[in-house]
Each structure stands twice: as C-alpha cells, then as structure tokens.
Amino acid sequence: MSENNENRDVFDAVADPTRRRLIRLLSEAEELPLHELTPHFQMGRTAVSKHLTILKEAGLVIDRKVGRETRFRLNATPLREIQDWVAYYTQFWSTNILRLKQLLKEEED
Amino acid sequence: MSENNENRDVFDAVADPTRRRLIRLLSEAEELPLHELTPHFQMGRTAVSKHLTILKEAGLVIDRKVGRETRFRLNATPLREIQDWVAYYTQFWSTNILRLKQLLKEEED
DNA sequence: ATTATAAGACACCATTTGGTGTCGTGTAAA
DNA sequence: TTTACACGACACCAAATGGTGTCTTATAAT
Numbered sequence: 001m002s003e004n005n006e007n008r009d010v011f012d013a014v015a016d017p018t019r020r021r022l023i024r025l026l027s028e029a030e031e032l033p034l035h036e037l038t039p040h041f042q043m044g045r046t047a048v049s050k051h052l053t054i055l056k057e058a059g060l061v062i063d064r065k066v067g068r069e070t071r072f073r074l075n076a077t078p079l080r081e082i083q084d085w086v087a088y089y090t091q092f093w094s095t096n097i098l099r100l101k102q103l104l105k106e107e108e109d
Numbered sequence: 110m111s112e113n114n115e116n117r118d119v120f121d122a123v124a125d126p127t128r129r130r131l132i133r134l135l136s137e138a139e140e141l142p143l144h145e146l147t148p149h150f151q152m153g154r155t156a157v158s159k160h161l162t163i164l165k166e167a168g169l170v171i172d173r174k175v176g177r178e179t180r181f182r183l184n185a186t187p188l189r190e191i192q193d194w195v196a197y198y199t200q201f202w203s204t205n206i207l208r209l210k211q212l213l214k215e216e217e218d
Numbered sequence: 219a220t221t222a223t224a225a226g227a228c229a230c231c232a233t234t235t236g237g238t239g240t241c242g243t244g245t246a247a248a
Numbered sequence: 249t250t251t252a253c254a255c256g257a258c259a260c261c262a263a264a265t266g267g268t269g270t271c272t273t274a275t276a277a278t
Contacts, residue, residue, distance in 0.1 A: 015124035016236085020194070027201060035254060047237055049255075068245040068254050076201035083195045085129075090192065092136060092185035125266085144224060156267055158225070177224050177275040 010078045011085075013058035018043070019051050023060065026074035033069035119187045120194075122167035127152070128160050132169060135183035142178035 013019060018041060025040060026032060034052070038045045052072055055061040059078045063070050122128060127150060134149060135141060143161070147154045161181055164170040168187045172179050 009124070009126070011120075011124045011126075011129070015118070015120045017118070017120075018236090020120070023198070027198065033254080043237065044239085045255075046239080046257095050236075065255095070255065074201060076198040079195050079198050080202065082191065083199065086188050086192045086195065089132070089136065089185045089188050092183060093189065127266090142224080152267065153269085154225075155227095155269080159266075174225095179225065 008054060008057035008059075010058050010060070010081050013054055013060055014079075014082065016051065016054075018048075019055055022048075022051055022055060023074060023076075026061065026072060027076070031071045031073045033066075033071045035069065037072065117163060117166035117168075119167050119169070119190050122163055122169055123188075123191065125160065125163075127157075128164055131157075131160055131164060132183060132185075135170065135181060136185070140180045140182045142175075142180045144178065146181065 014023070021040070022037065025037060034045065034049055037052075038048045041048055052061055052063070056063060060075055062073045062075050064073075065071075123132070130149070131146065134146060143154065143158055146161075147157045150157055161170055161172070165172060169184055171182045171184050173182075174180075
C-alpha cells in the first residue's frame with residue numbers, strides 16, 4: 001500500500017489552465033502551502049487541492065507536510081516528455097522550412 | 110456564419126493520446142482521407158472524425174474535400190505555443206541546473 | 219440506372235471532469 | 249485548555265468527454 005499513483009499522463013495534467021497556473025506559481029517560489037496557493041484562484045480550497053493531486057500523479061509536484069500545512073514544490077522534469085514530443089514537430093513549422101530553404105540556398109553558392 | 114471554431118486550447122487538443130497518434134500519422138503523410146485514418150484505431154469512423162474536428166478547432170489540422178472524401182493535413186504551427194510554454198520550464202530541470210553549475214565552476218577558474 | 223462508398227449530422231449513453239459543501243483530525247495559537 | 253486553522257476525505261452534482269449507432273446525402277464504380 002501507500003503507493004504513489006504516478007500513472008497520470010503529463011499531457012493530460014498540463015491540459016488544464018488552472019494546473020498550468022499552479023505550475024507557474026510553484027516555479028516562482030521554492031515551496032508553497034495549499035492555503036497560499038488557493039487565494040490565487042476563484043475556486044475553493046478543495047478544488048485547488050484536487051488539481052495539485054493530479055499534478056502529483058503526473059510527478060510534476062512533490063509535497064511534504066510541515067506542521068499543519070502541506071507544502072508543494074515543482075518538479076519540472078516530467079515536462080521533458082512534452083518537449084521531446086513537440087521537438088519532433090518543429091520540422092513541420094513554416095519558419096523552420098524557411099530556415100531550411102535558406103540553408104539549401106546557401107549550399108548552392 | 111460558416112465561421113471556424115478556432116477557439117480550442119492547443120494543450121487540450123493534444124492531451125488525448127488518440128489525437129496525438131492522429132497528428133503523428135498526418136506528419137508521416139502529406140494528406141490523408143478519413144477512411145484511411147480510421148483503420149489505425151480500434152474505434153469507429155465517427156469517433157475518429159470527432160477527434161479530427163477537435164484538432165481542426167485547435168488549428169492543428171486543415172481539411173479539404175476531394176470528390177467524396179475529406180482529406181486531412183497537418184498544420185504544426187500551433188504547437189509552437191506548447192514549445193514556448195515548455196521552454197520556460199527547462200531552466201528548472203536538474204540537467205540544466207547541472208549544466209549551469211558547470212558554467213559557474215568554469216567561471217571560477 | 220443501380221449499387222457501393224465516404225462522410226457529415228444527429229441522437230444517445232456511460233464515464234470522467236471540475237467544481238461544490240461538510241465532517242473529522244492533527245497542529246498551532248490564545 | 250480552549251479556540252482557530254490547515255487540510256484530507258468524502259459525498260454529491262452539472263457539464264464535458266469519448267465513444268456508439270443510425271440516417272442522409274453526395275460521389276464513384278458497375
């Protein structure tokens with residue numbers, strides 16, 4: 001028991017704008033407790049907590065208990081999967097095609 | 110009327126694994142009609158069509174009618190938003206921190 | 219002219235999602 | 249030692265999601 005449900009898809013975790021804002025907030029501070037994150041949003045504490053749980057399941061957030069509060073910290077490394085994924089498609093961007101055309105042109109000279 | 114619903118969040122469009130597979134398939138071919146995409150999946154034609162509609166709403170796919178078939182083509186440019194977003198967080202990756210430490214060490218010498 | 223194919227448009231359904239409120243418990247403060 | 253706070257754990261709910269099947273129309277093939 002006491003297993004971490006780390007089976008959440010990173011793409012899925014990041015799809016929600018609230019969760020992206022949470023990631024941003026956590027990137028700007030070392031560590032933040034739930035009650036300091038909550039007032040940044042219009043929703044209640046429970047909802048924010050749920051979003052943090054999803055981020056935890058994706059490995060994007062680590063939490064530790066300090067006294068009566070739970071402090072959350074960003075772990076950005078799983079985002080590498082997204083970067084790797086998107087990197088493949090940069091070859092299909094028009095700007096890159098333009099850059100490629102330039103390279104080919106330079107090669108002609 | 111006849112407006113394109115291009116108001117779909119790219120992160121949301123890309124969150125679904127089926128849609129990511131569609132993007133991949135379309136990246137490997139110039140242009141594909143629905144009935145050639147469908148057999149790659151276990152679901153029915155209607156479901157695949159719906160996923161393509163969502164990709165269209167996100168601007169990731171362009172379709173044109175040729176005879177009785179609708180051919181789909183990838184437009185990767187909206188993925189730039191994702192790359193820009195993820196690029197910001199690369200600074201928080203441990204590997205990058207290691208690289209930074211190396212740079213600082215080199216500066217000491 | 220008839221038949222088969224491609225796909226849009228619906229109606230429909232189960233499950234997931236994203237929010238709410240409340241209760242109970244551990245910890246800190248008065 | 250009493251009171252206030254932080255938060256997890258539920259139970260609950262409306263709306264969105266991801267699939268299905270059927271009907272219709274336009275086009276292609278026989």
